[in-house]
Structure formats: structure tokens, C-alpha cells
Amino acid sequence: MPSPIVIVSDALPGETLAVLKSACDVRHLDGRDRKALFAALTDADALIVRSGTRVDAEVLDRAPRLRVVGRAGVGLDNVDTITAAARGIAVVNAPGSNTVSVAELTVGLIVASARHITAAARSLEDGQWRRSEFAGVELAGRTLGIVGYGRVGRQVARRMAAFDMRVLAHDPYADIADGDVHATGLDELLATSDVVTLHLPRTPGTAGLIGARELSLMKPTAYLVNTARGGIVDESALTRALREGRPAGAALDVFATEPPGSSPLLALPNVVALPHLGASTHDAQLRAGREVAGKVLAELAPLLSPSPTAV
Numbered sequence: 635m636p637s638p639i640v641i642v643s644d645a646l647p648g649e650t651l652a653v654l655k656s657a658c659d660v661r662h663l664d665g666r667d668r669k670a671l672f673a674a675l676t677d678a679d680a681l682i683v684r685s686g687t688r689v690d691a692e693v694l695d696r697a698p699r700l701r702v703v704g705r706a707g708v709g710l711d712n713v714d715t716i717t718a719a720a721r722g723i724a725v726v727n728a729p730g731s732n733t734v735s736v737a738e739l740t741v742g743l744i745v746a747s748a749r750h751i752t753a754a755a756r757s758l759e760d761g762q763w764r765r766s767e768f769a770g771v772e773l774a775g776r777t778l779g780i781v782g783y784g785r786v787g788r789q790v791a792r793r794m795a796a797f798d799m800r801v802l803a804h805d806p807y808a809d810i811a812d813g814d815v816h817a818t819g820l821d822e823l824l825a826t827s828d829v830v831t832l833h834l835p836r837t838p839g840t841a842g843l844i845g846a847r848e849l850s851l852m853k854p855t856a857y858l859v860n861t862a863r864g865g866i867v868d869e870s871a872l873t874r875a876l877r878e879g880r881p882a883g884a885a886l887d888v889f890a891t892e893p894p895g896s897s898p899l900l901a902l903p904n905v906v907a908l909p910h911l912g913a914s915t916h917d918a919q920l921r922a923g924r925e926v927a928g929k930v931l932a933e934l935a936p937l938l939s940p941s942p943t944a945v
């Protein structure tokens with residue numbers, strides 16, 4: 635029996651690739667190269683992606699043999715799950731694999747915002763010693779507003795409670811009866827928080843959730859942190875709001891289009907911007923790779939030769 639063909643179109647850990655290669659014909663490409671992706675999918679049985687590959691209906695159209703799309707991570711906003719389901723293609727991901735990594739990066743961005751860490755470091759690298767300009771604020775006693783109280787939101791709450799922040803959360807679908815975390819409506823959370831952090835998926839219902847009206851509710855001294863998805867925040871509205879100094883700053887790990895090219899957000903002095911690093915730890919990548927490889931191989935089981943130990 636020929637080995638099933640698995641297309642890997644984003645970076646995966648060596649250990650994951652070795653597991654896949656032990657049973658499959660693994661082919662690599664860059665999923666941003668749509669032409670190469672289309673060509674490779676003509677005889678592919680599985681496709682494994684991270685956030686860099688858009689798996690839309692056009693991609694699925696080119697893959698007549700595809701049985702499974704594996705997402706080595708959490709968010710499925712880059713996969714057309716409705717078309718996949720209609721065509722009987724399984725979609726598997728690795729929920730929880732990167733929760734701690736994203737929560738820890740979020741903590742870092744909250745602290746970096748309150749203490750102007752990146753702007754101050756940049757200024758010293760430029761040979762300047764501008765201590766008074768970079769006076770920050772303490773987090774202790776201030777209010778954190780968490781939008782989306784799922785896996786990451788809960789881990790951020792725990793960590794920031796240890797900084798003695800008062801924690802509010804807004805999530806229409808989650809039970810927020812959780813220790814000292816107080817459930818609020820979105821508007822109240824935006825108006826009362828000193829830091830607002832987003833931890834919800836991007837869906838048609840959440841795209842543009844934080845727009846001009848919502849930003850105008852925030853305190854002029856507040857910071858917005860987004861390690862969830864670009865597009866949940868209206869970037870044009872955010873650019874205007876940050877230019878006006880309300881909110882005071884934003885820390886962004888994600889963008890509506892990635893890479894964000896010449897987005898004006900990148901040029902603002904009150905923006906800390908990262909290239910979608912939330913899940914980029916060795917620990918999270920290993921967990922995501924292991925989980926997704928196991929699930930993809932399970933979907934391919936009917937095509938796999940029995941292993942010598944199994945016969």
C-alpha cells in the first residue's frame with residue numbers, strides 16, 4: 635500500500651515531522667504560496683497547517699483526496715470548517731496546547747505596557763537616557779478587564795490576580811463564577827478597566843467587536859492588549875484612537891492581515907507589536923505537534939500499513 639501523502643505547509647517541530655514520516659510521505663511547502671499549495675494538494679490525503687496557511691474553499695476544491703486538515707494550534711479562523719464538513723473532510727486541532735504560552739506572553743505585554751518597556755529600551759538603544767518620560771504605573775490595585783473567559787482568559791486571570799489586580803471578565807457563553815473574578819457587560823468592562831485584554835476567537839460575530847465606539851469608552855490612561863486575533867479590533871479605528879491618546883497604548887501580537895505590511899499601527903510610539911508569537915514556545919509547539927500528528931494519523935488509519943508490532 636503506498637504511504638498516505640501529508641502536506642505540511644507551516645513550520646512544525648522536528649519530533650512531529652519524524653512521527654509523521656514514520657508512517658507517511660511528508661511533503662513541505664510554504665502555505666502562503668497558493669500556487670505550490672494547489673499543486674501539492676492534487677494527490678494529498680492530509681494537510682497540516684498553523685496560522686500561516688489559509689485553508690479556504692478554493693484550497694479544499696484542489697484536494698479531491700483530502701481526508702483531514704490538521705491545525706497545529708487552537709484558532710480555526712483560517713480554516714473553512716463549514717466547507718470541510720460538507721465535503722466530509724475532518725478538521726482537527728490542538729486545543730489547550732498553547733494556553734500557558736499565550737497567557738505568559740499576555741502577562742509580559744501587560745507589564746511591558748504599564749512600564750513602557752519596549753519604548754524605553756528602544757530609546758536607550760538610540761543612545762538616550764530619558765527616565766522621566768518613561769514613568770509608568772503599578773498594576774497592583776488597578777483593574778484588568780478580560781474579554782473571553784476561556785482557557786487563555788482564565789490563565790491570565792490567575793496570573794494577574796497574583797499581581798494584586800482586580801479582575802473583571804466578559805464572556806456571554808462562559809460561567810464566570812470564579813473566585814474573585816467579577817462578570818460584567820462589555821461596555822462596563824471597557825469603561826472601568828485600566829488594562830483590557832482580548833481572549834476570544836475571531837468569528838463573523840466577533841469581527842470588529844472592538845470598534846470606534848468601544849475604544850471611546852476606554853479610559854485615556856488604559857491599555858489594550860490583543861493576543862487573540864486581528865480583526866476582532868477595527869484597526870483603522872484603533873489607529874485613530876491611539877493617535878488621539880485614548881486608549882493610552884496597545885500591545886498587539888496579532889493583526890487583521892499577517893504579516894501586517896505597512897500598517898500605520900506599527901509606526902505609532904504607543905504600540906508594542908509582535909509577529910504573532912503567542913504560541914511560539916518550544917513547549918507549546920511540541921504539545922501542538924504531538925496532538926495534531928496523533929489526530930491526523932488516526933484519521934489516516936484506513937490508509938496506513940499495519941506496523942510490524944501490530945500484526
Ligand SMILES: NC(=O)C1=CN([C@@H]2O[C@H](COP(=O)(O)OP(=O)(O)OC[C@H]3O[C@@H](n4cnc5c(N)ncnc54)[C@H](O)[C@@H]3O)[C@@H](O)[C@H]2O)C=CC1
Nearest residue numbers: 708709782783784785786805807833834835861862912913
Ligand atoms: N497569539 C497566539 O499565538 C494565539 C492566539 N489564540 C487565540 O486566542 C483565542 C482564545 O483561545 P482559548 O482561550 O484557547 O479559546 P477558548 O475557546 O478556550 O476561549 C474563548 C472564549 O471566548 C468566548 N467568546 C466567544 N465569543 C465571545 C464574545 N463575543 N465576547 C466575549 N467572549 C466570547 C468563548 O465563550 C470562550 O469562553 C483563540 O480563539 C485564538 O484566536 C490562541 C492560541 C495562540
Ligand SMILES: O=C(O)CCC(=O)C(=O)O
Nearest residue numbers: 684685707708709732913
Ligand atoms: O503558531 C501558530 O500557528 C499560531 C497559534 C495560534 O494563533 C493558535 O493556536 O490559534
